[in-house]
Every structure is written in structure tokens, then in C-alpha cells.
Amino acid sequence: MIRDDFILGMNRLMAVLEIPIVEGVNFSLVDLFEQKHSRKVLRLFGRALECLAEGELSKEQEHFIHKSIESLSVDGKVISVRLSVFADMMKSRPWLISSLNSIGGVEGVGVQFLEENFFSSGAPALSKIHHKAAQKVLRALLPSSGSSIKGGMLSLEDLKEVSTYANKPRDFEQLLQLLDIDLRLITPTTQEDDSDSKRFYQLAHDYLVPSLQEWLLRKQKETRKGRAELVLEDRSKVWNLHPENRQLPSLPQCFSIYWNVSSKDWTKPQRKMIKKASKYYLVRSILVTSMLLMLGFLGWEEYGRIKAQGLVERLLDANSTEVPIIVNEISGYRRWANPMLSTANNKAEQEKDERKQLHISLALLPVDKTQVSYLYSRLLEAKPNEVKVLVDALRNFNKEFQQKLWDLLLEPEKGKEIQILRVASALAAYDGGVESKNWEKNSPLIVNQLVKENPAFIGVWVETLKPVKNFLIKPLTITFNNRAPDKTVENSLATNLLVDYAADQPEILTSLILDADEKQFSLLFPVVKGHGLTCAGILNAEINKKSNMNAINMLSENDDKRKSNAAIALARLNQPEAVWSMLRHTPKPQLRSYLIEKLALYNLDFKIILNQLNEEKEISIRRALIQSLGEFREDQLPNNERLALIPSLKEIYVNEPDAGLHSSTEWLLKIWSQQSFINQANNSWKDERGSSLKRQREIKNLLEDGKSKPLPQWYVNGQGQTMVVIPGPVEFMMGSQLGEAGGNNSETQHKRQIGRSFEISNKAVTLAHYKKFDPKHEFDIKYRFMPDVPALGIDWYMAAEYCNWLSEQEGIPKEEWCFEINRESNVFRLKQDCLNLKGYRLPTEAEMEFSTRAGSVSARYYGDTAELLPKYAWFVKNSFEQPWPVGILKPNDFGLFDPLGNCSTWCMDEFAEYPRLNGVDDLKGTRILSTDKRTLRGFSYDAGSFKIRSACRTGYQPATNLISFGFRLAKTN
16 A cells, blocks of 8 residues: 555556556555544554454543544544554554543644654664754655645755765664664655656655654754744744844844854845844944943943042041042042042131041042142141051152151150150151161150050050061060059050060060069960960070079069969960979978969969869978969859869868968868858867877877977867977077068077977967956957957966966866966966976967968068068058958968967067077076066057068067957967
């Protein structure tokens, strides 16, 4: 069966074969199928293709058959070939209405067939390889509108060119096999007149033409080039039919065509249309561009005027620091801005608005050099925030007036000191330190003016003077070290300036931090830390520098302060070893005492101290560590950390035998609100007489052992008074050192021997303790409810009577009492050999000084300086002229509280001159005459610092009971 358009070819074939065509014999025409017959044929196709089962069809399959035939029919008839092609295209799908609908009905079968055979995952390999060439061939074979499929036939050579496979014969063969044999989309054909023996091809079925057109159109729309080609084709057809400008492609469409479609592919009509469009849009573009340029020029003029006006207004309202930025912006709008600036300047002069005049002058300077003289005059009296702006603006003109600036700095006019910093800032920028002699000469003057400046503007001067910072460091250091009360602000400013100026000079930073107070230290240390290794080396060198033991007190004090600062700085640089060695007690403990105060003040991490306390074995270092913890504020050492440490402190307080460690722990527990525990522990020892006696026997055995002299021990007597047992015999230098501040002829230094062990109470006898002996005693009614203040208003006789009473209370035999007292005859005598008796007594003057010194040779038991005195003694500076409860301030290393200050302490001795060289602490039995002065030590709350010294002494008649007189217990062990 062949189509009627192949009859001519068939006739030629039969003629060659010499077989005549006889209608009704070997040739017959097949008419179009009726729908009923078509359905029957389609069912047969379905069964033959195994798409339909034998027998009855389902309702849905019948529906599919009817729907398909209706869609294939034209005027109620179906072309048989079309029916065959439809069946072939549907052979891979279920014959159901849903399948038909999913591909867009019968009309979509062809499109779906093409899509599946070229682009689906199951498409043949040749289809995927040659899909682009196949599209080109199929598009070329499409007949023009209204013609038959023969109208689009092409020769074999033409197909090679169209497919771009002219030089690829193997690929072309595969392409023909795909389109002709595999898919049957094209077929060979001949010319009707048989005039050309060439081989031709055409589309196999006119039924495929609409599907091919739609499929190719869809594929073409998928690419930018394809869309451009469609636009070109469409616009060309329309414009060539109606050559009007409105039918031309739009300008974006023209650009798309130029960009995506090669001009060699344009047809003649297309080329004609593109030429017209190009000319049309060129003319339009020229017109539009001209208009835009004109509008742009007018707009730029207006914009420039408005912008310039806005900038000038900003300039007039701006802060001086913003002016350089605005002036820089004005540079692009000078043509409009300059007249506005001139007008504004005239107005500012009339209104005498100096700020606006300055800003306008700065803006005019780049185009008007006459502004230099005005700006120079303004520089000399400029506000701090204007100085840098003026200096920078005048930089290019500085040669004109630099010598004038030097003259003003070298010889400043009286009353015009305000000019100094302005002039110095300008010269720093222009000279940069070249004239070093001038800078060295004037740096003190500059610094003196600088530290008097308002702190709010100090940052301005820091920056402007930075080019000559090295010349300013030395005079700033002098101000840094001046800590006079009226120089606090200057000192603070100098510190901040040095932190900035010396930030890159570790040697200077280290030198500064050695002399720094706590505020200065906190500012300097972060910068020092940045030079860790370098600064650590310098700090270690300072610590290892040997001190001059013969240096006067002022130099020694400064040396100790520097070493303590060095040690703390190293500790904060994770090198704390120097601190621990310095906390060991020495005869000159001033450095140690500074460290105890500074560890907290200079913000050393408390955890470092706690860790060392847990590991440290040396007793005097442990005392110092515990005392240093008492200096930490709660924000430095939180309450939860304190609570965690308190059990360990309680253990030390109860069990450590060292008296200094015991008292240091008591002091810290009091500060940390543990007074109730202290009272409980002391009452327990007081009430358990057996335990107290056992403790005393242990101490006695330790003293008698003789293997090594033990440290001072402690125990609590039956009255709850803590006694410190000091092992003897001892020998020490008694009296004041040569050159000691406050020393006098009565304190001649000499060697004194104490040939016994003795005991001394760690606190003065309190009012509460004394009232147990004399309930009526009251030295001042306002202290009635302060039982822990010292018992004051005590004369020597009253103290002696209390000692005998206490000996009796403690069960000491009367023959061991130290005083013979007859109140009826008012006779008081020291017993013969009283210093060898076991009863309570007053300390001898030597015992009192030795106990006060606690191993030191300095003016006070913590050192020579009076700076630390408020931490250790109550005196006129910190007492508010009243006595204070005992045990509030730090104890000495023997565990004595208030051995200096708070109350003057009666001694056993008659007040007499010292021996010149050596002396032995000894007393003979003698009657105490009311005219013979007895010695007092320690002085009281109303004394000046020069009297609060370990060697200071005085004498009063024994019946004198001044409100500042009290006493402390002693006994021979």
C-alpha cells in the first residue's frame, strides 16, 4: 500500500520491470475509512501490537478507541495511513484515555513521539548523538504554508549541508538511518518531471507536519538563539507584508537578533528588515542622546548648584573636625561653591561669627592663598579641636611662618601661655623633632602646660604632639612621680600620656611601673604585658640589684617600693617566685610589708596566693600570705572563695603552734566575719583548764629540749587571754638606729641581753578583763559597751594589783607572785628576783621592745616608713583621737596586736638612761616610790607617727593614770 503521491514513482518502477499496471488486477485505489471501520482496524492494530487483549475490551479501552477515531477523523473519514501511524506511535503506551490525555490528545501524539525518541532517558543512542542535526534536517524539510510535503523536499547534498555533516559521511549515514529507517520520519523521493537524477528526501507523512512544527517550535523556544530566530522570522514576515515602522522589532529585540543570530543566516527579506530597523533606531538614538545630553547638562548645572549650596551650608554648621572632609567634597563643585563662600564670608564678618569665618577660610584656602595669614593668627588661639585641622590645612605653607612659631615657643609671651600647646602642635607636625635642642629645652614648658589642660581635650594634644613624644617623656616622668595631693589631676594625665607615648619603649615602661602607685600600675601593666620577655628581664634585674643597707630611710623606702612593684609585675607575668622569697621575714622587713599591702592593691590574682599558701612550708611566708589575703576587697576575692578557705584558716588557728601565724589567722578570720568562731575557740581553751596546762607543759618541754631554739609559741590562760611564749635567752640591739626619724638621746642604741624565756600577752588587757578585777573601773562612759577596748586610765599600781589578782586566779602560789602590795600602808615593792618568779607581771622595757620588734631592726616592726603605719597602729592620723578595740590591725611576727599605738604600755622598769654599750635585763627587789618614774612603751592613739616606733620610750610617775595609759601582761616561763 502506497500513498497517491508515490504513484508516479511506482509507475516508473513497473515500466522498468515491464509489468503493466492494470486497475482491478494489480492496482486498486483505497478510499478513506469510515469511523466504524476505522475502530475495527484500530482494534486489530492494538491486538497485533499487543496493546489490547484478545476478546472483549474494557469500557475504558473502548472509550479510548472511540475517542482516538473521533480525533483522527476529518469530515467523518479517516486516512488509513494516518491510522497506521497513530497505532505505531501509541504502541509503547497503555491504550487508555488517561494516556491520551497525558500527551495532549491525538494532536499531541506526534509531539510526544518526537520528544521520547530524541530526549527521553530511553531514547536511542543515535537520537541523543544526532538530535541537533535531526532538528535542522526536519526543519528544512517542512513544507511552506499551504503546500504539500513534496514542496519541502531536498536533495541528499542539500541535507548534508543543512545537517552540518557534509564533511562527516559516517555521521550523515547514521542520521539518515535514524530518520528514514528507524523513525520513518523522512523518505526518499524523486522529482515529478524526472529531470534530475539526484536523490531527494521529503517528510514521510503530511500527518507529521503539524507535530513537527510544534515540536521544533518548542525546542527553538528553549534557547536564546532560537527565540531570537523566531522573532526575526516573525517580524520579517509581518514587516515585508506591511513595511511600517511599527512592525519593526523593538530595540531590545534587535540587540537580541544581532547577538544571537549570525548575519550569514539571514534571508534577503530579513536582511532588508534589519537594515531598516537599524537606520530607524540609529536616528532615534541620536535624537534621544542629544536630548539626554542637553537635559544632563541642565541637570548637572542644577545639581552642582544644589550640591554646592548644601556643602556650604554643611560647612557653616559643621564641627571643626568635619571641615576637611567637607572641603575635600567641595573641590568637585568649586565653580558653584566659590561665589557662595565669598558671600557667606562677608556675612560672617558682619556678624562677627568667628567659627563660620574659620570654616569658610579653610574652604577658600586651596584657591585663595591670602587666607594663610588669617588662619595662622587663628592657629595661635584655636580651640583644641580646631588645632589639628588648622595645622593640616597650613602644612603646605609652613615655611612662611615656621620661624615665627619657634620664636613664640622659645620666648613665650607672658599672659599668652595658651599659645604654647598650639605652637608646639604645629611645630611637631612641621619639624617632627629635627630641631632636637629646641625640643629638649622647651619640653618641660610644654608638659607643664599639657598637664594643666582640660582632661576632656587631652586626647587632641596626645595626637598632635605625638611626633615629638620622645622629648616629652622625661618631663612627663617627673610629673608622673609627683604625688603631691594638689597634683592628682596632673599626675593622672601624665600617666595616661606616658602609657601612649612610651607604648613601644619597654625600658621606659618598666622604669615607670617600678615607681607606679596602684592606679598608675593598672594603666601601665597592660602595655608592659605586651613586651613580656623584655620587661621581665628588666624587672628581674631590678629585683637582683643589691640594696644599700646604709641608705637613708627615704632612699631605702623608694628602693623597697620599686622592688615590690617589680615582684608583683613579674607575678602578673606568671613569674611569682620572687614574691614568695620576698615575703620571708628579715631584720629589715619593709619590702615584705610593702608586698603584703600591694598584692591586692595591684590586683594580683588571689588564686596564685591561695595555691602558694597550700604549698608553702616556711612559717614567716605563710604569715605574710595570710595577711595579704586580708587586703583583698570582696569584688577581688568573692565571698564563695572566702567561705571555701575558712575551714583551713580555722584549722590553722586552732592547731598551728606558731604565735605569729596564729595571730595573723585570727586577724583574717575577724575581717571575714568569723569573730564568733574565735570567741568560741578561746572560751573552749579558757574553760578546759587541763588542756591549757597540757599545752603549757608541751611548750616548756620544747624550750628545755635545747636542740634548736623554737619559734614563739602560744596558749590561752584561764581568763581567755592569749600568751605568747618567747624562747630565751636572747640578745638584741635595743634603742633607735643612728639617724632614725624621731629618735632622741634617751634611746641610745646598745646591746641588751634577756637571759630567760618569757611570756607576753598578744593583746593589751581589755576593759572587759580588767572589770573582772575591778568592776567599778570606768575611764570614759562612752566605752562602757565596748569591752574589747584596752583598759585605760590605768596607773602603774593598778596594773601591778591586777597582775597579782590574775596570778591568784590562775592558781599560782603566792610566793611566786612578783609584787608585794600593802594597800593599807600604800606600799608597793618588786619582790627580790622577781624576774625569776612565775607570777604575772608587767613586761620589762627590754622584753617589750624585743617583743615589739619581733626580729626586726627597723624603726617599726614592719619597716621604717610611716606610710604603712595606719595598717599596723592606731595613732593620731587614723584613730580619730579615740582608742579602738584590740586586734583590729595587723599583728607583728611574734603575734602581738597593737604593740605600737592605741595605748601606752606600763613596764616594770624605772625610767632611766640606757647603758652606753651593753646591758642585761635584770631587776632587783625594790620599793616603788611615787616620785620615781616608771617606763611606758608603744604610745597611744593620740601620739604622732614619730613616737610610734619600736625604740620610743617615756616615763611617768607610777600614780599617773592618763586616759591613754594601759598595760600588757608578762611572766617568766
